Amino acid sequence: NIGIRDYQTSHRTIQLPGLVNIAAFVPGLVSRDSDDLQRVTKASIAAGFSMIRVMPVGKDGSISDVKSLKVAQQNGKRGTYCDFNLSITATSDNAHQISHAAGEVGSLFIPFNHLSDNISKVAAVEAHFDAWPTHKPIITDAKTTDLASVLLLASLHNRRVHVTGVTSKDDLKLIALGKEKGLKVTCDVNIYSLYLSQEDYAGCQFLPTAEDQAALWEHLETIDVFSIGSLPYQLAHFLNQSADVTVGVADALPLLLTSVAEGKLTVDDVKARLHDNPKEIFELHDQVGTSLEVEIDRPCILGAAGSWSPFSGKVLKAAVQRVTFQEQVACLDGSILSLPPRGNDMSTHGALPPMAAISSPAT
Amino acid sequence: NIGIRDYQTSHRTIQLPGLVNIAAFVPGLVSRDSDDLQRVTKASIAAGFSMIRVMPVGKDGSISDVKSLKVAQQNGKRGTYCDFNLSITATSDNAHQISHAAGEVGSLFIPFNHLSDNISKVAAVEAHFDAWPTHKPIITDAKTTDLASVLLLASLHNRRVHVTGVTSKDDLKLIALGKEKGLKVTCDVNIYSLYLSQEDYAGCQFLPTAEDQAALWEHLETIDVFSIGSLPYQLAHFLNQSADVTVGVADALPLLLTSVAEGKLTVDDVKARLHDNPKEIFELHDQVGTSLEVEIDRPCILGAAGSWSPFSGKVLKAAVQRVTFQEQVACLDGSILSLPPRGNDMSTHGALPPMAAISSPAT
Ligand SMILES: [Zn+2]
Ligand SMILES: [Zn+2]
Ligand SMILES: [Zn+2]
Ligand SMILES: [Zn+2]
Ligand SMILES: [Zn+2]
């Protein structure tokens, strides 16, 4: 019996810095008085993520102007359990408006494949490249020829761009080509895309095909970051599962560390893609006194908390043992200690261009 | 009666150098023993075009390997009435093969919107950018996001690319942006696209909309070249007209010069786009002793030759009066003088990179 043998193997304990989820999906982000952000940050800190970059697209709307940003900021003031920052969504006609909010958010997200508010015209995307401050990151979920359009604009404007949620071999190839040719492009893959494919869930277009998934694993060197993204939530919806708003958060690290246990990834592969690279790409703040302890090769059954996950009941080979946040133990063996929420809205960190901050104030 | 008044106006005679049609469509190009190339060159010289760049896509196949190139070359040996050069078509898997034919053709054509053999994958196009000699032109008919893909590859590889048959405002905008940002991109518009729109022929997708057509006229400064293209042939097919293989050739210059008569274009606008720019972009040879005489403001009824054209019977305000080719009058008032065909296959002109031609032979 495999389970018993697993329980008998010895395990190793590893220290990691506080991790970053660069694409946290918060369904009720712009819904008045929603506690989704609070709940997602709580699940995040328990899972080892001490910083989340919140995707500016929720279930019922997106952060696309000053008004919707205010709602999200207000929800952030209910108290959060890890640090977070907010971004803003580009639409076909809000290039001017969002320049007013640029100082209060971490980045601009240009959606092509989201539930609503997608951009279709190159001219609209171009307007955003012109209006958005040059020192602030631009993120997109563009695929195939849309991806080529965005990379072209990045190339012509000599700007950095980050591609989130890559699922296909061809897109990864195009990104690799861009990197090879000196384009400032980085990318992330949703962790679920590494472990689930259309072979597991036929017709689930937002998952990679089995062939594409194999290509993601083959070309890990092109993938800068692993993220959670909205994929777990979309999958639950696709399967008509009434999932928790935090679906996918608890699975993330155990899945990756199980691959470490199986020799498919190294601890450094994971650390680079959940801490070092996210911090560098998005110029995130240092989180003093924040770290975690994980155990690898220790069998652990997922989903004890009772909420749905495609991995519920599966035996994984790793677990988060302890999370320390701001010098205090926040989490032990997956249970949050009852501490007050001490996360901060870090959206304005790095909001000013380095030169302007030193010299005179903007006019 | 307008006709009579027109006949009484005075007209002016203008000298032009031999013109270039950079996108000549030859239906039977790769059909064994076809005289289509001969017929197209004959109609071309009569219409003032002393040099044509033949599109490598015919009605029943394309020049896509050494074998099909041989058939087209053989058809060229039947005798042609103006100079011409041949190109080769990129397909999804012929990047290696065509590198063997590169020395014998004028350029590489990457089709996205042709009847057959279109390329869909960025990776396939990328293979062509890598395989094709850097000093030789690349031409594409890509539109919208496909156009963005090609421009991205051109940008990343620091290569020139020419976009043929532009029909939309958005594509022209993207090209203008590329030019503004230093991308080496040029483009042409089919002459029929300047005079016919989907308002004239509902459902005819390959014509511009009326709005797009207005944008073409508004942004003439972005249009480097006017061409004939396969549009006249496609239109005839769409309308179930049994058109001659030379359809569109005789109309081209009278249409443009009528716009000169009406003050919408200058003679220099036309000369730049049918001679100067084509020669520069495609590094074409000088045609010594070749010129034409046109009359502007002289009313002329199109289609006297009897073959179908959408402009048959229309009174235009210009006509080609005399064409001199290689120091001999070849054409007078639209009638070809009975001279032997003296056109040359110029495909290998400029086939060697300038440096290699001067220094040591290639290894
Ligand atoms: Zn750190
Ligand atoms: Zn304003
Ligand atoms: Zn711009
Ligand atoms: Zn800082
Ligand atoms: Zn000349």
Ligand SMILES: [Zn+2]
């Ligand atoms: Zn070979």
Ligand SMILES: [Zn+2]
């Ligand atoms: Zn390449």
Ligand SMILES: [Zn+2]
């Ligand atoms: Zn020469």
